[in-house]
Amino acid sequence: xxxxxxxxxxxxxxxxxGLLLALTxxxxxxxxxxxxxxxxxxxxxxxGWTLVRAVRAGRVAAxxxxxxxxxxxxxxxVTWLVAHLVGHSLPTLVVGPVVAAGLxxxxxxxxxxxxxxxxxxxxxxxxxxxxxxxxxxxVLAAVRWLWVGGLALAPxxxxxxxxxxxxxVLYQTALTGExxxxxxxxxxxxxGEPLGYHWFFHAVAAQLSGTGIDDLDIATRVLPATLVVLxxxxxxxxxxxxxxxxxxAVGAAAxxxxxxxxxxxxxxxxAITAVPNYWQLSPTATLGWVFGLxxxxxLVAALRRAPSDRSAPAVLLPVFALGAAxxxxxxxxxxxxxxxxxxxxxxxxEWRRRGHGQLSSxxxxxxxxxxxxxxxxxxxxxxLYPGSYGLRFDPAFWPRFEKxxxxxxxxxxxxxxxxxxxxxxxxxxxPTLLPAFGLLVLxxxxxxxxxGWLGIGTLVGGILxxxxxxxxxxxxxxxxxxxxxxxxxxxxxxxGGWVRDELAARRxxxxxxxxxxxxxxxxxxxxxxxxxVRGRALISLAVAAGGxxxxxxxxxxxxxxxxxxxxxxxPHSDGRALTAWFLPTAGLLVGLVLVVxxxxxxxxxxxxxxxxxxxxxxxVLAAAAGxxxxxxxxxxxxxxxRVATSPAATTDAGRxxxxxxxxxxxxxxxxxxxxxxxxxxxxxxxNGVSAAGKPxxxxxxxxxLSGLRTDVGGYGYAPRMxxxxxxxxxxxxxPFWDQPRLHAELALIxxxxxxxxxxxxRTRGVRWIVADERSGPVSPxxxxxxxxxxxxxxxxxxxxxxxxx
Numbered sequence: 001x002x003x004x005x006x007x008x009x010x011x012x013x014x015x016x017x018g019l020l021l022a023l024t025x026x027x028x029x030x031x032x033x034x035x036x037x038x039x040x041x042x043x044x045x046x047x048g049w050t051l052v053r054a055v056r057a058g059r060v061a062a063x064x065x066x067x068x069x070x071x072x073x074x075x076x077x078v079t080w081l082v083a084h085l086v087g088h089s090l091p092t093l094v095v096g097p098v099v100a101a102g103l104x105x106x107x108x109x110x111x112x113x114x115x116x117x118x119x120x121x122x123x124x125x126x127x128x129x130x131x132x133x134x135x136x137x138x139v140l141a142a143v144r145w146l147w148v149g150g151l152a153l154a155p156x157x158x159x160x161x162x163x164x165x166x167x168x169v170l171y172q173t174a175l176t177g178e179x180x181x182x183x184x185x186x187x188x189x190x191x192g193e194p195l196g197y198h199w200f201f202h203a204v205a206a207q208l209s210g211t212g213i214d215d216l217d218i219a220t221r222v223l224p225a226t227l228v229v230l231x232x233x234x235x236x237x238x239x240x241x242x243x244x245x246x247x248x249a250v251g252a253a254a255x256x257x258x259x260x261x262x263x264x265x266x267x268x269x270x271a272i273t274a275v276p277n278y279w280q281l282s283p284t285a286t287l288g289w290v291f292g293l294x295x296x297x298x299l300v301a302a303l304r305r306a307p308s309d310r311s312a313p314a315v316l317l318p319v320f321a322l323g324a325a326x327x328x329x330x331x332x333x334x335x336x337x338x339x340x341x342x343x344x345x346x347x348x349x350e351w352r353r354r355g356h357g358q359l360s361s362x363x364x365x366x367x368x369x370x371x372x373x374x375x376x377x378x379x380x381x382x383x384l385y386p387g388s389y390g391l392r393f394d395p396a397f398w399p400r401f402e403k404x405x406x407x408x409x410x411x412x413x414x415x416x417x418x419x420x421x422x423x424x425x426x427x428x429x430x431p432t433l434l435p436a437f438g439l440l441v442l443x444x445x446x447x448x449x450x451x452g453w454l455g456i457g458t459l460v461g462g463i464l465x466x467x468x469x470x471x472x473x474x475x476x477x478x479x480x481x482x483x484x485x486x487x488x489x490x491x492x493x494x495x496g497g498w499v500r501d502e503l504a505a506r507r508x509x510x511x512x513x514x515x516x517x518x519x520x521x522x523x524x525x526x527x528x529x530x531x532x533v534r535g536r537a538l539i540s541l542a543v544a545a546g547g548x549x550x551x552x553x554x555x556x557x558x559x560x561x562x563x564x565x566x567x568x569x570x571p572h573s574d575g576r577a578l579t580a581w582f583l584p585t586a587g588l589l590v591g592l593v594l595v596v597x598x599x600x601x602x603x604x605x606x607x608x609x610x611x612x613x614x615x616x617x618x619x620v621l622a623a624a625a626g627x628x629x630x631x632x633x634x635x636x637x638x639x640x641x642r643v644a645t646s647p648a649a650t651t652d653a654g655r656x657x658x659x660x661x662x663x664x665x666x667x668x669x670x671x672x673x674x675x676x677x678x679x680x681x682x683x684x685x686x687n688g689v690s691a692a693g694k695p696x697x698x699x700x701x702x703x704x705l706s707g708l709r710t711d712v713g714g715y716g717y718a719p720r721m722x723x724x725x726x727x728x729x730x731x732x733x734x735p736f737w738d739q740p741r742l743h744a745e746l747a748l749i750x751x752x753x754x755x756x757x758x759x760x761x762r763t764r765g766v767r768w769i770v771a772d773e774r775s776g777p778v779s780p781x782x783x784x785x786x787x788x789x790x791x792x793x794x795x796x797x798x799x800x801x802x803x804x805x
Contacts, residue, residue, distance in 0.1 A: 007132035008065045012041070014136040015229050018143035023222060026151040027643040032214050036222055039208055043092035047099040048072025053113040054103050056313045060115045062127045063249075063311040066237025069230035070294035073204055073287070074319050075099065077326075080207040084183040092208050131246040138250070138257040139232055145634035146225045150280040152641030156217035161645040163658035167687055169220045170659070170704040171717060172283055175199060176219040177707030180206035181676040188703045189713035191679050191764065196387040196719035198380075200326035201287040212707050213671055216664075224283040228275065231290050232257055235489040237311065238297040242442070242451045242490060243497030244308040251496020255438075255488040260627035261431045262551055264584040265560035269405065269424065271431035272477065273630075274484040285478060288328030289485045295320040295335060296454060296486055302369060303342070303450045321373055325380035329389070330465070330482040332377045335454075337461025338486075339370055342453035349448050390722030390731070394470040407577050408568040416574035423582045429463065430585065434623035436484070438491030441498055441613035441620070455490035458483045472722050472731050491620065498617040499540065503533045535606055540621060543599045547622025550591035551629055558584045592622050656688030657774035659701050662793035666770055667705025669789060669797060674708055678767040681711045681760060683749045683776045685742070694733035697721075702770050711745045711764055712736065749796075750777055752785050758803035771796040 016037050023033045048068035053060065056067075076092060083090040103109045154169065155162050178188040178195075179202040187193035202219070209218040232253045239252025261271035279286045298317035301309035324331040343366035350362050402424035403417045404410050412420070436459060442452030462483030469476040565580035572580075596618045603618075604610055611617075633639075663684075670680070682702045686695040698716035703709065715721060721731045736742045748756055749771045760766040769786060771778045773794035782788070786798035 007062065007127060007129070011065070011132055011136055011139065011233075012045075015139050015143070015233075016041070018140050019225060019229065022143050022147035022151055022225070025640075025642060026147065026221075027155045027157075028217055028222065029156070029214075032217070033222070036208075036218070036226075039092050040226055043096035043208070044072030044076060045069065046072075047075050047096040050100040050103045050113050051075065052313050052316075053115060054109045055112075055315045056311070057112040058115055058310055061311045062131075062246075063237035063240050066233040066235070067294070067297075067311075067313055069234055070290050070320060070323065071313065071316060072096070073230075073290065074316070074323050076204050076207045077200060077323065080179070080203045081183075083207070091210065127240075127246040127249070131250060134250045135232075135236055135253055138253045139229060141635060142228060142232055142257040143225075145276060145631065146228060146279070148634040148636075148639055148641055149276060151221055151225065153644050154220060154280070155644045156214075156221060158659050158661050158664045159643070159645075160661060162643075163660055164646040164656070165659045165701070166281070167698045167700060167714075168281055170700040171698075172202065173216050173219045173705075174700045174703035175202040176205040176209070176215050177212060177703065178709070179203045180212055180707065186709070187715075187718050188709045189700055190715050190718055191709045191711055193715075193718050193720075194386070196385050196389045196722075197717070198284055198288075198326055198329045198385050200323060201284040204287065205283075211671075213668065215671075215707060216704065219283070220280065224280050224286050227283070227286045227290055228279050231275075231286070231293065231485070234290060234293055234297075235485075235492075238293055238300075238489060239493035239496060241297055241308050241311050242300065242493045244306070245497060245500055247496040247500035248493035249496070251438075251492040251494070251499070252489040253492070254496070255435060255492025255624075256485060258628075258631060259435045259488060259492065259624045260630040261435065262588060262623060262626040263431065263630055264551060264554045264558070264588045266562065267560060267565065267581075268563050269402075269428050271428060272480055272484065274481045274488075276634075278481055282478070282481070284328050285331075285481055288324055288331035288482055291320050291323035291327050292331045292335060292482060293486055293489060295324050295332075296338070296458075296490075299335075299339060299369060299454060300451045303346075303365060306449075317369070318372060318376070321376045322380075325376050326384050328478065328482055329380070329385055330462075330478045332373060332380070333465065334458045334461040334479055334483040335486070336370065336373050336377065337464075338454040338456070338458030338483075339366070339373065341457025341460065342366075342450035343370065345453045346448065346450055353448075387719050388723065389719055390472045391476065392470050393468060395468040397470045398467045406581050407574055408564075408572065412574045416578065419578050420574075423578055427581060427585045430589065431623075432480075432484070433459065433487075435620060435627070436487035436491045437616055437623070438494040438498075438620045439487060440616045442490065442494035444613035444616065445494075445498075445611070451490060452494065455487045459487040494613075495617050495620050498611060498613060501611055502536050502540070502614070502617075536603070536608065539599050539603050540618070543596060543618045543622050544625035546595035546599070547592060547625040548628055550588060550595060550622070551626040554584055554587040554591060555629075558587055560584060588626075592619060592626070596622055656696075657684065657699070657772060659705075660774075660793055660795065662795040663701060663770075663772060664705055665792070666790060666795050666797040667702070667707070670706040670708055670768060670770075674706070674768060676708070677765070678708055679711055679765040680706060680708050680768045680770055681745050681748050681766045682713055682770045682772075683746055683778070684770070684772050685713055685715070685736075686775065687714060690733050692730075692733060696732050697734065697736070698732060699775070706770070708768075711760070711766055712738075712742050746776070749782065750779055752779055752781050754785055757785055757800055761800050761803055767800055769796065769798045769800065771798075 020033055020037060024030045045068045048071035049064055051071050052064050052067045079090050079095045103113055174188050178185045179199055185195045185199050187195045205219045205223050209215055235252040235256050236249035239248035240246055242248055256275055261273055263270055297312045298314045298320055301312035301314040302317060347359060347363055350359055399421045403420040406420035406424050407416060439452050439455045446452060462480040465479035466477050567576050567580040596615060599618055600615045603614060680702055684699045684702050686697055687699040688696055690696040697714055699714040703713055715736055716732050720737060721734055748760055748769060778796055782796060782798055786800055789797040789799060
């Protein structure tokens with residue numbers, strides 16, 4: 001039996017209930033959370049769904065829900081832009097229903113939105129209950145690790161037991177306030193300084209969060225968690241599109257929700273786990289994944305034009321490309337690499353099959369899409385985030401660093417240095433990429449189609465960029481982080497399709513090479529069906545169990561501890577260092593190959609022909625099962641994490657000033673009473689002392705909590721600091737470029753005078769002072785020379801008096 005509409009509603013209810021429970025149990029206000037869910041449902045998904053239907057037409061499909069997310073987010077960006085242009089707030093809860101109602105009010109678009117009811121022969125039109133149930137379970141699993149691994153580690157606001165805040169989290173919140181105020185954003189911690197950072201996430205957060213009173217919670221917890229759920233729904237839609245069956249939808253969503261890279265040691269430079277580790281730390285990347293995966297789906301639809309591609313709103317391709325470029329600067333370049341590889345491979349195949357004369361139309365299609373992405377990338381670099389933001393081409397940096405890390409010394413023999421680089425590459429990137437090997441299944445079974453090659457090229461581009469560029473903060477790895485969710489989703493779709501065909505009836509024994517779904521099997525009793533597939537099903541289950549067993553055995557027999565192998569702590573040879581680093585990974589690879597090869601040989605002895613790509617698909621299953629060990633703690637039902645607490649009630653005042661409830665309340669007062677153009681003077685500039693014993697210039701707390709610009713606050717992420725970073729003086733400890741300005745601001749707090757306060761009011765737009773005794777001395781004269789609003793727990797909030805004319 002197939003459900004029309006009930007599956008979508010049920011999945012939305014499960015997703016919303018899971019997010020509601022996770023957020024409220026970790027400190028979010030229940031009323032605010034319910035309001036947020038209404039914003040997402042009515043202001044994002046509803047208009048997004050109607051827009052998708054209006055541009056796509058055709059039958060109403062189960063995949064329309066997945067495409068509604070990125071489309072609704074794009075609409076939120078447009079709403080934000082229009083609101084700034086007209087100078088009036090446009091609440092999402094109003095705009096969303098108005099857009100949906102407008103599309104339904106016009107007969108032409110109403111007919112496209114409502115479409116026709118899907119038929120049993122339309123694979124994308126409706127999915128069986130087992131598909132919706134599987135997606136619901138995967139979403140709940142994702143919400144669980146969002147809860148345990150992120151929401152429970154960061155509260156919605158400072159508390160007496162949590163005052164240690166990640167600098168990047170506060171930076172994202174500060175930019176959200178900036179995008180609420182400004183159409184052309186600047187660097188909010190230093191008034192007047194330009195911004196060189198991608199900012200679409202902050203524009204979306206500013207538009208969806210309303211007044212900004214809950215910015216800290218929404219920008220650091222609520223919106224990123226919601227984006228992960230939307231990413232899973234979109235992955236299901238793209239997975240269905242790629243393989244033409246709902247098994248691809250489940251596989252793609254599973255690859256992002258429950259698949260983790262294998263880890264067999266505890267040492268530095270582990271495999272990169274993109275979505276679980278970066279969804280909250282870098283919410284800009286999370287939005288980039290949503291727009292990036294939507295762009296990939298539209299590219300596949302535009303290039304392939306198979307029947308299942310009709311479910312993708314390909315006309316929105318430029319919109320998603322612009323969204324990906326503005327959300328994360330690394331997102332579009334890696335997709336361009338994927339498109340380039342797909343174009344080369346597909347055109348070469350067309351040339352072999354049809355000759356030179358048949359290439360022109362295919363080449364024009366690829367060149368048009370490639371040109372579109374390149375133009376959007378250039379425009380983004382020129383206008384959205386001008387400058388390199390500290391990124392440098394330095395291909396010698398990665399091998400130089402890795403060989404010194406592996407060998408434990410700066411230099412070794414030439415052969416040892418080459419071997420060290422190879423060991424470092426295999427040790428980190430093989431576990432990272434194993435879950436993406438399903439892309440090889442895709443190209444093995446569909447070699448003439450672009451989807452698999454697009455995913456492979458995206459990953460290759462991400463890895464090459466990470467290994468040949470250098471950024472002062474290590475942000476070159478965001479190229480890989482941008483590529484991995486795309487590779488994983490397409491890989492999961494391929495493996496999901498393979499599992500479906502592997503368990504299909506004997507009627508064909510192999511997958512059809514077209515993108516059309518195979519005809520439905522003849523109905524049989526459950527017992528007879530199980531008897532027919534149990535051998536193949538048991539082989540797949542045995543491979544999964546074997547993959548997990550290999551990981552457990554390797555970790556048991558080749559124990560590791562600390563951040564580096566114990567052999568490096570004492571005098572050692574190059575060979576010993578190489579062996580120590582590589583042995584656990586070698587054991588893992590040998591074990592996986594043996595398990596998979598044994599299962600493949602057994603599979604060949606069955607009476608059903610072996611599908612192409614079976615060995616690789618079994619390897620991906622084994623690797624996915626091996627990663628369960630990393631996922632299991634987050635899914636443990638015995639854990640019931642609540643509101644986060646710091647390791648200590650207060651931070652070490654000698655090394656890092658606390659972000660206290662008093663400072664948060666001062667920020668909330670400013671959000672309610674300050675004019676958006678007001679500038680704040682503060683002494684919270686340095687985030688304590690860095691590991692090098694020098695002041696860390698990344699205290700973004702005042703701008704983050706108040707939503708306002710500061711005269712001079714934490715200046716560490718200003719573009720000029722990252723571009724001037726040089727060996728021997730990292731950007732986090734570099735001095736401010738305008739020392740007289742900095743000294744004048746600090747003097748307002750340490751040695752205030754009526755003349756200095758008046759000058760700051762007139763020349764720099766300073767209207768408020770937020771001073772914290774944890775960051776330096778505060779003069780008692782401040783209370784007499786200004787209008788003191790509050791003085792609590794060492795935090796001073798004062799309003800400057802307007803100077804007499």
